[in-house]
Amino acid sequence: MTELLITKNINLKTGTVSSKRAEIREYFLKTFRLFEKQFEIFIDDTIFYERPETLRHQIIFYFGHTATFYINKMILGKYINERINPAFESMFAIGVDEMSWDDLNDKHYEWPSVKEVREYREKTKQVVLDYIDNVDFYLPIVWDSPIWVILMGIEHERIHIETSSMLHRQLDISRVKEHKDFNICEDISDTYPKNELLPVKGTEIKFGKSKDGEFFGWDNEYGLHIEKIEDFKASKYLVSNGEFLEFVKDGGYENDEFWSNEGQNWKAYTQVKHPTFWIKKCNGYSYKSLTKILPLPLNWPVDVNFLEAEAFCNFLSKKLSLDITLPTEAMYRCLREQCGIKNEINLEANIGFKHASSTPVDKYKHDNFYDIVGNVWQWTKTAIDGFDGFKVHPLYDDFSVPIFDGRHNVIKGGSWASTGNSELADSRYAFRRHFFQHAGFRYVQSSQKIENDDLYYEKDEIISQYCEFHFGEEYLRVPNFAKRIVQIANKYAINKNRALDIGCSVGRASFELAKEFKSVTGIDFSARFIKVAQKLKDNGVLYFEKKIEGDIKEKKEVSLKNLQLENVDLERLEFWQGDACNLKAHFKNYDLIIGINLLDRLYNPKLFLEDMAKRLDKDGIFIVGSPFTWSDEYVEKKYWLGGKIENNEPIYSYDALAQILNKEFMLVDGPFDVEFVIQEHTRKFQHTFSQFSVWKKK
Numbered sequence: 001m002t003e004l005l006i007t008k009n010i011n012l013k014t015g016t017v018s019s020k021r022a023e024i025r026e027y028f029l030k031t032f033r034l035f036e037k038q039f040e041i042f043i044d045d046t047i048f049y050e051r052p053e054t055l056r057h058q059i060i061f062y063f064g065h066t067a068t069f070y071i072n073k074m075i076l077g078k079y080i081n082e083r084i085n086p087a088f089e090s091m092f093a094i095g096v097d098e099m100s101w102d103d104l105n106d107k108h109y110e111w112p113s114v115k116e117v118r119e120y121r122e123k124t125k126q127v128v129l130d131y132i133d134n135v136d137f138y139l140p141i142v143w144d145s146p147i148w149v150i151l152m153g154i155e156h157e158r159i160h161i162e163t164s165s166m167l168h169r170q171l172d173i174s175r176v177k178e179h180k181d182f183n184i185c186e187d188i189s190d191t192y193p194k195n196e197l198l199p200v201k202g203t204e205i206k207f208g209k210s211k212d213g214e215f216f217g218w219d220n221e222y223g224l225h226i227e228k229i230e231d232f233k234a235s236k237y238l239v240s241n242g243e244f245l246e247f248v249k250d251g252g253y254e255n256d257e258f259w260s261n262e263g264q265n266w267k268a269y270t271q272v273k274h275p276t277f278w279i280k281k282c283n284g285y286s287y288k289s290l291t292k293i294l295p296l297p298l299n300w301p302v303d304v305n306f307l308e309a310e311a312f313c314n315f316l317s318k319k320l321s322l323d324i325t326l327p328t329e330a331m332y333r334c335l336r337e338q339c340g341i342k343n344e345i346n347l348e349a350n351i352g353f354k355h356a357s358s359t360p361v362d363k364y365k366h367d368n369f370y371d372i373v374g375n376v377w378q379w380t381k382t383a384i385d386g387f388d389g390f391k392v393h394p395l396y397d398d399f400s401v402p403i404f405d406g407r408h409n410v411i412k413g414g415s416w417a418s419t420g421n422s423e424l425a426d427s428r429y430a431f432r433r434h435f436f437q438h439a440g441f442r443y444v445q446s447s448q449k450i451e452n453d454d455l456y457y458e459k460d461e462i463i464s465q466y467c468e469f470h471f472g473e474e475y476l477r478v479p480n481f482a483k484r485i486v487q488i489a490n491k492y493a494i495n496k497n498r499a500l501d502i503g504c505s506v507g508r509a510s511f512e513l514a515k516e517f518k519s520v521t522g523i524d525f526s527a528r529f530i531k532v533a534q535k536l537k538d539n540g541v542l543y544f545e546k547k548i549e550g551d552i553k554e555k556k557e558v559s560l561k562n563l564q565l566e567n568v569d570l571e572r573l574e575f576w577q578g579d580a581c582n583l584k585a586h587f588k589n590y591d592l593i594i595g596i597n598l599l600d601r602l603y604n605p606k607l608f609l610e611d612m613a614k615r616l617d618k619d620g621i622f623i624v625g626s627p628f629t630w631s632d633e634y635v636e637k638k639y640w641l642g643g644k645i646e647n648n649e650p651i652y653s654y655d656a657l658a659q660i661l662n663k664e665f666m667l668v669d670g671p672f673d674v675e676f677v678i679q680e681h682t683r684k685f686q687h688t689f690s691q692f693s694v695w696k697k698k
Contacts (some may be wrong), residue, residue, distance in 0.1 A: 009215050009420060010151065012141040020139060024150060025132050031154045031161075031420070032125055035066055038164045041176045041291055045114040052170035055435070059167060064092035064117045066160050067124040070153040072579070073395050075603060077149050078636055079131065083582070084123050088112070090582045094398075128153070142211055149395060151216045158420035159429075165356075165417045166437055169277070169290050178291045182356035188297040192242030193362045197233035197445050198369065200338055204228050205330045208387045209426045220400040221426045223387030227330040232446035234327065234335050237361040238371050238378070239312065239441055241278075241287070242298030247312050248274050258314040263307035266434045276436055277303050289357045299360040301376045301440040306409050306433035309379045309441040316443065327444045329382035329428075332412045336425070339367035349374030350416045351423055358416060358438075374418070377411040377429075377439035384410050384430035398527030398577060403430050405531070411439055463506070463528055464544040464556075470508035471542075471558040482508035484674060485596055485623075490516055492668055492694050494619045495591040502580050503598035507533025511565055513592075514573040521587065523578040533575045536560065581607045588615045592623070597690055599626040599657070601634045605641055606660060613664035616697045622665060625674065625692040628653035654691055665695035 010020070010027055039059075042048070048060040068089045074080045075089075083089055128150060137147040168176065178184075207225040209217050253273050256264050266272075278296060279286040285296040304312075309326055317324040327335070341347060349366075350359045351374035358375055366372040383406045392401055408430035414422050415438035421427050431437055473480055486509055489499070496517045501510045504522030506529050513520045524530050536542045542558040560566050578584065580595070581604050593612055599605040612622050630640045630653075641656035654671050661667075670693030 009424065011214050012216065013139065013212075013214055015139070017137065017139060020141070021132060024147065024154075025129065028128060028132065028150060028154050029125075031157050032121075034419070035157050035161050035164070036121070037179075037181060038161060038168060039063060041168060041179045041182065043175055043177055047171065047175050048114050049111060050171065050175065052167050052172075053436075056167060058111060059164075060111050060114065060117065061092060062160055062164055062167070063114070064088055064112075064120065066153075066157040067117075067121045068092040069156050070124055070128050070150075073149050073153060074127075074131065077146075077395050078603065079135070079146060079149060080127065081636075084127065085120055086582050087585070088117075088120055090579065090584050093579065093582075094577050140212055143217075143393060148216075152393075152396060155216055155218075155421045158422065161419060162415065162417040162422065162438070165290060169288065170436075173288060173291075173293055176291050182290055182353075184289050184292060184294070184357045185300075185355045185359045187299070187360050187363070188295060189299040189360070190295070192240040192298040193237055195235050195237050195239070195243055198236050200232050200234050200331075200335050200444075202228070202230040202232065203334055203337065205333045205337075207330075207333070208389075213426075215424055215426075216421055217426060218399055218421065218428070219391065219393045219396070220384065220386055220428050222391070223389035225387040227328075229328075229330050229334045230446070230448045232327075232331060232334075232444050232448065234331070234369065234444045235442040236369055237442070238301040238375060239309075239443065240298060240361045241275075241296055241300055241302045244275065244302040244304070244312060245285075245296075245298065247315050250315070252311060252315050255315075258311040258318075260307065260310060262433060263311055266307050275302055275304050275308065291356070297358070297360075299362070300358040301361050301371070303358075303376060303436065303438065303440055304379075305436055305439070306379045306431075310381070310433075312441075313443050322445050323447055324443050324445055326379055326381040326441055327446075329380045329410045329412060331444055331446070332378065332380055333425075335369065336366075336372050336413075339369055339372050341366060341372055342425070347373055349414075351375075351414050352419050353417060355416050371413070371442075373413050373423075375416060375440075376413075377415045377418075377437055378413045379439055379441045380410045380412060382410045384408050384428060392528065401528045402531050405535075408432055411437065415439070463532060464546060466506050466529070467532065467542065467544040467558060468546060468556070470506050471563065480508070481596075481674075482512055485509045485594060485625075486512040486516070488674075488692065488694070489513065489592055489594055489621075489623060492621050492623070493517075493592045494621065494696075495617070498590045498617075499592040500587065500590045500594070500615065502583075502593065502595045503601075504533065504575070505529045507536065507575060508563075509594065509596070510573060510575070511536075511563060511568075511570075514568050514570060515565070517592070518572055520573045521590075522573070522575045523580070523583070523587070524575075525577065525579055527577050530575050530577050537570050537573060537575070540566075581605075581611075583611065583615070589617050590615055590620060591617055592621050594623045596623070596625040597627065599624070599641065600628055600630050603635060604639050605635065606639065609657065609660045612661075613697055618697070620697045621668070622661075622695045622697070623692065624657070624661075624695070625690040626653070626657075627690045654693070657693070661693075661695050664698055666698055667693060668696050669694040 010023055048063060049058050051058045071084055071089055072093055132150060135146050137145050141147055205227050208223045209221050252258055277288045279288060287294045287296045313324045313326055349364050362370055364371055385404050410428060410430050417438055470482055498519045499513045499517040501513060501522045504510045504524045507522050510520050510522035522533060540560045544556050546554050546556045580598060581602055593615060602608050642651045642653040671691045673689040674692055675689055
């Protein structure tokens with residue numbers, strides 16, 4: 001890869017505002033160009049509409065996604081007020097990691113032309129550059145700085161530089177061409193070094209970076225976690241294709257003894273017999289790199305998912321009569337510290353597109369080991385979770401929390417395609433165990449028993465409070481509000497085919513609506529809330545932590561049974577993450593829409609209200625309720641409903657709402673007040689009254 005597009009991570013503490021502005025500008029432009037260069041390996045633009053991985057979108061989605069990310073986050077942070085293309089910024093917004101709310105239904109998309117997306121990207125580039133050139137910020141840069149949103153967009157795009165290279169590698173080789181800037185390593189051998197276990201001294205590992213650190217970090221990197229690691233042994237090399245071939249030849253894929261239940265299910269579904277980038281030939285295997293087919297390089301690291309790596313470790317345990325496993329995240333950190341690697345910057349390793357492929361496992365030595373950093377990511381057996389004190393970043397609450405589910409394992413060390421934050425010691429990325437990345441593994445021998453936290457236990461204080469007042473019969477002595485919403489909905493809904501619950505939070509009202517309606521859609525902007533609702537739907541039970549007094553807490557349980565939902569067909573209920581002010585086009589033809597306690601949290605409530613009529617069928621009912629507790633924290637004052645004088649008369653919030661809805665709705669009932677418990681902008685839950693009104697589409 002040309003050095004012209006690879007640049008160092010931005011140090012957030014050094015220099016002047018002027019020099020840092022220029023540095024960020026360069027970092028943004030190089031990132032933007034490097035991402036686009038990934039798509040130059042296609043033989044033509046028709047490839048943008050192919051889908052090399054069934055669990056991902058068509059490639060055109062990702063081409064648009066990284067640009068819309070900048071605009072959506074800048075809108076959310078109220079750094080800009082105008083969208084470039086609302087349709088694109090909805091279509092390309094969400095859908096990356098096989099979450100239940102990732103919409104992979106092709107019928108819901110009418111993909112634009114590549115030309116249109118390129119033009120959109122250029123417009124986005126100009127918006128971002130104008131912002132960088134004019135925004136006021138100070139040093140050091142911290143995560144509430146107005147320039148942080150740009151760094152977030154840049155690092156997000158650098159993630160997609162790497163994940164896109166994986167998608168492109170999964171294309172049929174006839175769909176891509178060689179490229180001068182993507183250099184495939186030529187050091188290929190039909191022999192491989194013999195691996196061995198070398199000692200690693202145990203130590204106490206301290207995780208968690210500070211908010212005033214030198215480099216950008218994602219929310220899961222902050223907080224504190226301390227773990228004591230005993231002495232162990234680790235493999236000198238990453239597991240090579242040659243070493244893994246022994247597992248394949250010995251029938252490793254056919255022998256269920258080595259595979260977890262999850263691994264066996266994956267094998268049965270995929271009918272896999274060898275690593276995904278090996279190509280079976282009559283006399284052996286070939287190997288698929290990014291842009292060409294090679295003889296199987298036995299001296300390169302094998303590319304596998306977690307399930308395959310885990311099975312190999314079980315195979316080797318039996319073969320050697322030793323306790324061989326994948327390392328934990330803490331063991332990996334212990335190993336890198338022993339090798340004296342404090343930071344990857346300027347480290348000699350196969351990272352940052354030094355090659356556009358792996359390299360031999362014995363090429364880059366780090367102390368007595370090889371490839372502690374780079375070549376391929378290294379799977380760990382640690383399921384990602386937040387450290388003590390974890391807090392989501394308000395601009396990106398769906399980066400980490402949705403993957404705190406016990407199904408995503410941490411990968412460490414970076415790969416040949418890693419740049420930016422991915423190169424740093426503190427970075428914490430995780431993938432589903434059956435997903436492919438440029439990832440392989442090294443193994444360890446250890447007798448230490450690792451205790452795993454219950455990752456299905458909601459410990460986030462705010463989420464737990466929402467669970468408590470949504471799923472209990474009352475909260476702060478106020479009867480359950482979700483039940484009362486549904487009582488009102490049932491009273492006025494003329495037809496009961498399809499219902500939409502916008503701002504559904506953790507989903508109680510959506511669940512209650514499913515008792516009456518044939519189809520119910522719950523949408524919330526927060527992935528944290530959607531995750532809770534989906535978890536209850538999938539598992540039938542949910543646990544959360546209730547704070548009693550001081551540090552005293554208790555574990556609470558919610559189940560479908562105690563909500564009287566055990567006999568309800570929940571296949572009729574779906575949850576999606578979405579922006580209420582910019583919903584995807586296919587969310588329409590509803591008989592009922594409810595939007596409760598939502599208006600004064602939307603960045604443009606008028607836009608939301610004006611959109612509702614087209615989402616409803618004939619005789620459709622819209623029920624809206626709000627306490628109208630306006631705050632600049634959520635809504636810029638110029639977008640508040642009411643709060644002004646016209647013809648010497650004050651315009652109150654409800655009057656402003658009615659002015660908007662009267663154009664396409666008839667008032668059926670209201671306004672009337674209903675007592676609720678609501679989270680105020682002070683982050684406290686308190687009694688309040690929500691003003692309800694019921695409207696029928698004209």
